[in-house]
Each structure stands twice: as structure tokens, then as C-alpha cells.
Amino acid sequence: MSQIGPIFRALMRNKVGALLIALQVAVTMTIIVNAIHLINARGDLMGRSSGLDEANQFYVTSVGYANDFDAPYVIDTDLGGIRQLPSVDDAVQINAIPMSNGGWSMGLQTKAGEGENSVPTALYMTDEHGLNTLDVELIAGENFKATEISYRDRNTRDWPQSVILTEALAKSLFPDLSPTEIVGQTVYIQSNEPLTIIGIMDHLQAPWTGWTTVNHSMLVPNKFDSPYSRYLVRAKPGQREQAIEQVEQFMKQREVGRMVRETETMTQVRMDSYRGDSALQAILWTIIVVLCIITALGIVGLVSFSINRRRRQIGTRRALGAQKADIMSYFLTENVMITSVGVILGIAGSIALNMWLVSSFNLPRLSYIYLPIAMIAMWTIGLFAVWGPALRAAQISPAIATRNV
Amino acid sequence: MWLYYTRLAWLSLKRHPLLSLLMSGAIALGIGAAMTTITINYLMSADPIPEKSDRLFYVQLDNWSPNEPYDEPNEPPDQLTYTDATALKAQAPAQLQTALAQSGGVIEPQGLGKEPFLARLRLTHNDFFTMFNAPFLYGQGWSDSADETGDRSIVLSKSANEEIFAGENSVGRTVRLEGKEFRVVGVLDEWVLKPRFYDVTTGAFNEMEDAYLPFKLKETMELPNSGNTNCWKMPEGEGFKSFLTSECVNFQFWVQLDSAQEKQEYVSFLNAYAEEQKKLGRFPRPLNNRLTDVMGWMEHENVVDDDAEVMMYLSLMFLAVCLLNTIGLLLTKFSFKTGEIALRRAVGATRMQLYQQQLVETVFIGVAGGIGGLILAALGLLGIEYLYGDQVKDLASLNLPLLGIGILLAIISSVLAGAYPTWRTCRIPPASQLKSE
Structure with a gap:
């Protein structure tokens, strides 16, 4: 020193x-x-977790182009067939893929009427297989019933009765209630249309990874009647590659006037999203x-x-x-x-x-x-x-x- | 004399090869990093249509909710409703103006082994091709009457024409799109806009479209929406029509205004239009129309990625470190030569001559660093392309002006690095150094 x-x-x-x-x-x-x-x-x-079982999931897009293309028929039979495949755990038609940066958002409010405070959320349309395919858990309430599922198209304006929300969304809407208390509550979409919350799921990200309310998601019991349709598939653990092969083969051999676009795994979706x-x-x-x-x-x-x-x-x-x-x-x-x-x-x-x-x-x-x-x-x-x-x-x-x- | 200086500089550099390498290597790394990021920023912020970017204007109208602005603080929506897009096209006083929309559809090429493919579609008016200087390989845009009636005319991109017609002149032939027959009226030549300024709502550097169709077909063929659709209230009524008459925005609108007077007239028209709509019960917000030229719109839409800018500033600081490094090393090295310099001064060399001699040595280092830097920048850009993939397609390549910037940067850097050490060394009074030895 x-x-x-x-x-x-x-x-x-x-x-x-x-x-x-x-x-x-x-x-x-x-x-x-x-x-x-x-x-x-x-x-x-x-x-951040997407809430999915990313390692085993992938999606495939089908685009109908024939003049006589019958979307609901093709969707239902596609899903029926895919779910039968030996390496597939479950599959669902879905309007948006988490983390893909493309999707739908809507506002929900606890009071009816225009100008009331509204909470933004991503919207996923699935049937009763949605929870299992996405790999999200219900923490309160129940799943959709098969009978509740309806078809909508791009011009449908009204919404089905029941919805399932993520816990984060439910908490934003009802900060003072517990998940069990939130089940059964009514929220309003498009200002005035009432929806009943039938279930609360643990976690599911919205499609936009840069969104401030990325944990706000809701499931709606709808299928989408459109020539352009996406299937999210969850393979049995460790069998993703076989499942991709089987799903592609199954879809391509069906002659229903549509093209099958490239399959993308959720691992790729994540990589692209955070590239x-x-x-x-x-x-x-x-x-x-x-x-x-x-x-x-x-x-x-x-x-x-x-x-x-x-x-x-x-x-x-x-x-x-x-x-x-x-x-x-x-x-x-x-x-x-x-x-x-x-x-x-x-x-x-x-x-x-x-x-x-x-x-x-x-x-x-x-x-x-x-x-x-x-x-x-x-x-x-x-x-x-x-x-x-x-x-x-x-x-x-x-x-x-x-x-x- | 200069030849002699060059030889002296070369000898001096060779005496400490590692040090020389370190100095020029540091400058090379600094310039390499700076040039890599400057290139990305330069190309992202490039004017995509320099010949007329100040005469093309993007139109915004505020049809949003009375309760909240589209975006804080009081920003009008970045797109128009179908109602407004078609009304402006029909009524507004400009020679050239066009509405635009993204869409998609399946094209079925005829012939063995050809698979149907999903095409990116651009719905627009025929002014589009004139306004944005679209280069035609064959044919031309569709007629005015096709704009009005929604005739099934189509303009193909070069790559789509290659896919469908093997690159032949296909004007007059038919293409099957969304189950309907379309007549090819034109085929574009290679056309890449970076940024694709006419529609940046889903990303400024997206690929160009495969085919262009008359805007009217949105309505008559009920073509699907693509891109962002935003609504502050849900369409009222049933069917596709109700979407088109709704307050949902999904359409872009550009106008070409060649003089200040034309612009003034257009602004007055927009104001009058908005007032008229207010009378019809629309446009509940205060008057808030916008006309923004190309570069203004690119800035408003934040086309240059924030990450790219941050990286550029960090790499300029990196260059600063490399320069400080080189200055320090040069200074120490030159101070080692004080004896030699004093001796030369004593035998009659002027300060200027010594200055020149030292400068030659600095320039050697600078030139080596500059060349190394440009090579490193080329490598850096390859790395960026590898890391970002398609996102930076065509944005990661050096061109002539950039090479110029690179060389300029190298010269400035080496002069900056060399100036002070040279000046300080040459200030030495001849006697002092000779005495001490």
C-alpha cells in the first residue's frame, strides 16, 4: 500500500x-x-411458459379450394381420423396457434354496456378436446360438453354461452374472487352479450408473445366453418415424428378438394417467435x-x-x-x-x-x-x-x- | 520523400509486428461491428421509392370510438374501413389514388404435376401500378372499367408466372383462383420493395404478393381478410356485407399529390368528407385526418427495428473502445521513438515533415484496419443472416454506398486514432531528448 x-x-x-x-x-x-x-x-x-406441451405438439393447415368443398364435413372427418392414429394423443381444430403472432383478440367486461371498462383477451376456438390437446389443466369448473360445440363462420356475430378463461384473465376481471367463486360468473363480450364462465384453466399464452396481456386467453366452444383451417395435434409423449408422418399421410390421401400445407412443430413456432x-x-x-x-x-x-x-x-x-x-x-x-x-x-x-x-x-x-x-x-x-x-x-x-x- | 516515409513506416510497423497487428486488428473489429449494424439500419431505413416518396401520401381518417382513441395519444387508426376506402377512391380529387387490402387464395395451375398453392393476394386499384412504379414484364394493369365492375383480371408476379406458366408471356390466358377463372392482363418483372412501404401493417419487410386483383372483388367475391382487422364495435347485421359496411378497419389508402396546392385541396376534401360523415352519425371523435408521406409513414410505423438501432449504438461504442485502444497503443509506441524524432529534428527535419512521416504509419494501420473491417462486416452480415433467417432477407448485404461509408469510417477512425499521438510526438523539442540520452 x-x-x-x-x-x-x-x-x-x-x-x-x-x-x-x-x-x-x-x-x-x-x-x-x-x-x-x-x-x-x-x-x-x-x-416464459406458453402453457403447452410444446415438445409433443405440432399443427397442420388445410386449405380447401374445390367449389364443392364442404368445410364442416372435412373438419369433422379429419379430426375423427387424426384422433384415431396410433401415435396421436389428441387433436383439435383451432383458430390461432399460441406464440405464432397471429390470432383474434376481444374485450371482456364485467358490466354490460358501451364504454364500460373492458379487459383484452386472446380468443381460441376449440371443441371439448381443446384442454387436452393444448395440455392445460382446469383449476376450477368444468370442460365444454360435446353437445355445446357449434360451428361459426366469419360472418357469425354472436357467441356461444359458455367460456373457459385462464386464471390470469379471470383475476383481471374479478380481482377479489377465488377461481371457484369466478366459475358461474357472467362476463360481457361485444359490450352487451353475456357469457357464462364455466371453467378456469391454469395457464395459456395468447398468440402474441410481445403483448402486454399475454396471459389473457379464453376458450370458446366453436369450430370454424372456413376452407382455411388449422389442426393442432398433440402426439403421444416422444412420438411426435411418427405422428407428423401419420397425420400428413392421412390428410394427403383424402381427396376432398384441399391442399395440405406444411406441418410446423410448436418447437419451431417458439423458435420463430423468439428468433x-x-x-x-x-x-x-x-x-x-x-x-x-x-x-x-x-x-x-x-x-x-x-x-x-x-x-x-x-x-x-x-x-x-x-x-x-x-x-x-x-x-x-x-x-x-x-x-x-x-x-x-x-x-x-x-x-x-x-x-x-x-x-x-x-x-x-x-x-x-x-x-x-x-x-x-x-x-x-x-x-x-x-x-x-x-x-x-x-x-x-x-x-x-x-x-x- | 513519401516513398522514404513509407519505407520508414513499414520498418517501424515491422519492428513490432504483434503490436501493429493488434492496432489494425482492433480498428478492423470496431469497423466490422459498426459496419454490420450500420448496414442493417441503413437498409431498413432506406427510401423504397426515392423518385417520388415525397409525393405519395398515406391517408388516415379517425372513425374510432368516442370513448377512447385508437392509440394513445389520440392517434387515428392505421387503416381505413371499406366504406371510406371506396368512398375516397370514388370522390376524392386526385389523379392517382388507390385503396389496398391483403388477401389470400388458392391458385390451381393447370398441367401435369402442378400442385395448387396458396397465393398472397393484393387487392387494389389500377393506379397502384403507376403510383408505385411497378415494373411490367408483359402487359399492363387492368382497365378503369375493371376497377369499377370488379372484372376478374389479374396481374401476376414474375415468380407466380414462372410457377403457373413457366415464365411465358401469359397475357390473355386464364388462371384459376379460388375456384374462378381470371384473365391475366399483366405480368410484373422482379419487384422487391424493402421496406414494402405500401402496407407495413403486418411487418415492413414482408414478401411481395404473388398476384394483384381489382379491389372491387373484395365485395363481389367476398375475398377473405388478411392482415390486421380492428373493430371498435362489432358489425351490425348479417353476412359479409355487414363487415364491409362496419367500422372495422382493414384497408390502406395511398394518394399521389404532385404539388402543395393539390395537397391543400386534398386536405380540404378529407375534412369536408369527415364532416359529412359526422352528419351521418359516424366519426364521433374530433376531426383528426392525416396525410403522411412515405418516409414520414415509415417513421410513424417504426419500420426500423428498435433492436437494430440499439445494436448500432452499442457497436459504435464498441468502435470507440477499439479507437481508444489504438490511440493508447500508438501513443506509447510513438513515445518510444522520441529519441529518434528528436535526433531528426536536430539534424534539420521540420515538424511538418515528421508529422507526415508519423501520419504515414497511422494511415498504414488505418487502411489495414479498414480492409479488415469490411471483410469482417461481410462476415458479420452472413452471421446476421444466419441468426435472423428470412426476417432480414435482402437487408444484410453491402452495396456501393455502404462500402463508401465503410471506407470513410475507416479513414476517420484512423485519423482520429493517429492525430493526437502524432501531434504529441512531434511537439518534442529537439534538445531535451538528445540531452538525456
Whole structure:
């Protein structure tokens, strides 16, 4: 510690060099803190559960084009056939696929009438196989009955009587009631049309992964009479590939005047949905790693030079009795001092950059836990970088002091 | 003289090969990262139709609910109702104007081994092709009367024509779409708009359509909605008609206005139209019509992805780190040469000459860094393409202006990095250094 004084005075003789390292450390830290913060924020988004059994599910789209295409007939017989397949657990026609970013939303309100407060929700149309195919559990109430399921088309304006809501949606509508109490309550759709809540399911995401109310979903006992129809299929555990093959084969061999579009697994849907997020993570990681390497190499280069320049001084110190450890600790201490200035600037920079990102891009606010972690990381990188050159400095022979240049 | 400086610089660089590599490598990495992200941002924010982007205007009318705006703070809907889209086309005072809608349908190509396929459809008026400079390979857009009657005319994209007619001139032939026969009136040449500015409601960089049909067919063939449909109240009554007369928005509208006066007239027309609709009991909100030109609309719709912008700023900071790194290294290296410089000063070299000599060395590093940076940027863009897939199709490639930006950036960077160390080194008074040695 007694070295700090002389080290500081020596540094003041080469202010610019030291300042440059400090600045470099500061900017590096600013970038790293914010990049890690972004990476984690995206990780949280991607880590949310969809509520599905993604590993075993896939969907397939059928588009009828023949003039005599009979949608309800094809849908019913398709589903009947698919459900019979040995590798299939269950299947359902559904109007939207969770996480696919395309779907329907509606508003629900607890009081009838226009202008009343309305809670947005995604809407999934399924029959009584919906819960099992989606792999969601009822936590209160009951499932749809087979007799309740009706067909609707794009011009149908009214809604079936009963609906099943996610717990999150139910809580938003009735914050004070328990799930069991919410069953049997009436909510209004399209301002005035009453619906009875017959069941509460645990969790199911809306199709839009970036939606603020992504946990608001509801099931409606409808099938959709349209030439364009999607089937969500849940394979028996571990048999997804066989199920895909069997479903495609079954659908393609039926000659009903339709085309079968590509099958997509829920794993792919998730990947596509979060592609931008995982790409951003990969890019930021690359930046962080390269940045650390550059900063470290920069320190190595600068320290090596300054050691070279001071060979005679080092030799003299050694000749006057300084231990190798003293020389090492001189350069390590010098580095810690410079890095510390950088780290202090880095804290200010990190917070400033984050404030700007929050206000310009609506990104989440920085959690301050990252700051001490980044500080330790910067000190470690600094020491790591300076270790080699310092070790070589310590090897300088005392005899060098006596030599002429 | 310059040749001599070059040789000196080369020798000086060679004396510390690792250091030289580190300096130019740092600049290369910085420029590589910056150029990769600048490219993406540049292409995302590119003007898709520079020759007339300030004369094409997107029309917004506020038909939304009296209780709440479509979007805070008091934003009108980003699309129009069918009622308004058709009324504007019929009544508004502009030479060129067109409504647009997305739709989809199955095309059944005739011939052995040809499978039906789901086509992306664009419903529009014939002005569309003129307004947006669509390039025709064969034929042309449909007639005005087809616009009015909803004649089953179709314009195919180049790729659809290849799929259906093996790329032949198919004008006059028929295509089977949604179970109906359509007459081909035109085939477009390769046409890619990035961003596809005329409809960005479902993503600004979506693919172009396979076929274009008269707008009227929406009504007569009851073609399905595609894209976003938003309603603040449910359609009243039964059937498809009730959707078309409802307050649901699903349609876009563009108009070409060539002068300030035309624009003024159009604005007055829109205001009068809105007032008239108010009298009919529609448009319960205060008057809030908008006319926005292409680039204004791209900005309003936030076409440049936030992530891309954030990455660009982070990579510019990254470049700053690389520059600081190089400045530090150069400074130390040059300070090592003070003896040599002082000696040269003492034997008569002017400060300017020394300055030039040091600068040559910096330029060497800068040029190496710049070239390395552009190579790294090309690699970086490949990486982006791999990570994002179709989302960045055609958005991750360097072109001539970008190469220019890259070279400029490299020069600025190396000058920035070299200026201070050079200046400081050359300030050395000759005597002081000679004395101490």
C-alpha cells in the first residue's frame, strides 16, 4: 500500500496513457453492463411458459379450394381420423396457434354496456378436446360438453354461452374472487352479450408473445366453418415424428378438394417467435467477448511498452533490494488504480446509457446488481491482462542497472 | 520523400509486428461491428421509392370510438374501413389514388404435376401500378372499367408466372383462383420493395404478393381478410356485407399529390368528407385526418427495428473502445521513438515533415484496419443472416454506398486514432531528448 504514492506520481507523468486505459475500461464496462442486462431481459421473455406441451405438439393447415368443398364435413372427418392414429394423443381444430403472432383478440367486461371498462383477451376456438390437446389443466369448473360445440363462420356475430378463461384473465376481471367463486360468473363480450364462465384453466399464452396481456386467453366452444383451417395435434409423449408422418399421410390421401400445407412443430413456432431475441443475445455475447479480449490485449500492449521503457528503473530498484514480488505488485497496483478510475466512470456511463435506452427504446430499467458484478469483472480482466507483463518485469535482472544503454 | 516515409513506416510497423497487428486488428473489429449494424439500419431505413416518396401520401381518417382513441395519444387508426376506402377512391380529387387490402387464395395451375398453392393476394386499384412504379414484364394493369365492375383480371408476379406458366408471356390466358377463372392482363418483372412501404401493417419487410386483383372483388367475391382487422364495435347485421359496411378497419389508402396546392385541396376534401360523415352519425371523435408521406409513414410505423438501432449504438461504442485502444497503443509506441524524432529534428527535419512521416504509419494501420473491417462486416452480415433467417432477407448485404461509408469510417477512425499521438510526438523539442540520452 505504501507504493500508492509513488505509483500515483509516476502515473501523473504519463496521464494520457493512463486516462486512455481508464476510458477504455469505462466504455467497455458501459457496454457490457447494458448488453448483459439486455441479454437477461430477453432471456426472461423467452423463459416464459406458453402453457403447452410444446415438445409433443405440432399443427397442420388445410386449405380447401374445390367449389364443392364442404368445410364442416372435412373438419369433422379429419379430426375423427387424426384422433384415431396410433401415435396421436389428441387433436383439435383451432383458430390461432399460441406464440405464432397471429390470432383474434376481444374485450371482456364485467358490466354490460358501451364504454364500460373492458379487459383484452386472446380468443381460441376449440371443441371439448381443446384442454387436452393444448395440455392445460382446469383449476376450477368444468370442460365444454360435446353437445355445446357449434360451428361459426366469419360472418357469425354472436357467441356461444359458455367460456373457459385462464386464471390470469379471470383475476383481471374479478380481482377479489377465488377461481371457484369466478366459475358461474357472467362476463360481457361485444359490450352487451353475456357469457357464462364455466371453467378456469391454469395457464395459456395468447398468440402474441410481445403483448402486454399475454396471459389473457379464453376458450370458446366453436369450430370454424372456413376452407382455411388449422389442426393442432398433440402426439403421444416422444412420438411426435411418427405422428407428423401419420397425420400428413392421412390428410394427403383424402381427396376432398384441399391442399395440405406444411406441418410446423410448436418447437419451431417458439423458435420463430423468439428468433429476434435469441439472435440479439448471440450478437451481444459476441460483442462482450470480443470487447473483453480487445480491452485485455490493449492493456497488455500498453503495460508491456511501459515496462520496456522502465527496464533500467526496474533493474535499479531490484539492485537496491526490491523483491520480484515488489515489482509484480507495483504493476498490479498501478493497474488496479487505473481500472478503478475506469470502473467509477463506467458506473456513471452504464447508468446514463441505460437511462437513454429506457427513454428512447422503452427497454427495461437496469437492475443495479449488474454494477458490482461488472466492476469485479473489469478488475479481473485488468489483473489478468497485466499479470504476464508484470511477471516478465519481475524477471528483469538487477544487473541491467549497471549496463549502459 | 513519401516513398522514404513509407519505407520508414513499414520498418517501424515491422519492428513490432504483434503490436501493429493488434492496432489494425482492433480498428478492423470496431469497423466490422459498426459496419454490420450500420448496414442493417441503413437498409431498413432506406427510401423504397426515392423518385417520388415525397409525393405519395398515406391517408388516415379517425372513425374510432368516442370513448377512447385508437392509440394513445389520440392517434387515428392505421387503416381505413371499406366504406371510406371506396368512398375516397370514388370522390376524392386526385389523379392517382388507390385503396389496398391483403388477401389470400388458392391458385390451381393447370398441367401435369402442378400442385395448387396458396397465393398472397393484393387487392387494389389500377393506379397502384403507376403510383408505385411497378415494373411490367408483359402487359399492363387492368382497365378503369375493371376497377369499377370488379372484372376478374389479374396481374401476376414474375415468380407466380414462372410457377403457373413457366415464365411465358401469359397475357390473355386464364388462371384459376379460388375456384374462378381470371384473365391475366399483366405480368410484373422482379419487384422487391424493402421496406414494402405500401402496407407495413403486418411487418415492413414482408414478401411481395404473388398476384394483384381489382379491389372491387373484395365485395363481389367476398375475398377473405388478411392482415390486421380492428373493430371498435362489432358489425351490425348479417353476412359479409355487414363487415364491409362496419367500422372495422382493414384497408390502406395511398394518394399521389404532385404539388402543395393539390395537397391543400386534398386536405380540404378529407375534412369536408369527415364532416359529412359526422352528419351521418359516424366519426364521433374530433376531426383528426392525416396525410403522411412515405418516409414520414415509415417513421410513424417504426419500420426500423428498435433492436437494430440499439445494436448500432452499442457497436459504435464498441468502435470507440477499439479507437481508444489504438490511440493508447500508438501513443506509447510513438513515445518510444522520441529519441529518434528528436535526433531528426536536430539534424534539420521540420515538424511538418515528421508529422507526415508519423501520419504515414497511422494511415498504414488505418487502411489495414479498414480492409479488415469490411471483410469482417461481410462476415458479420452472413452471421446476421444466419441468426435472423428470412426476417432480414435482402437487408444484410453491402452495396456501393455502404462500402463508401465503410471506407470513410475507416479513414476517420484512423485519423482520429493517429492525430493526437502524432501531434504529441512531434511537439518534442529537439534538445531535451538528445540531452538525456
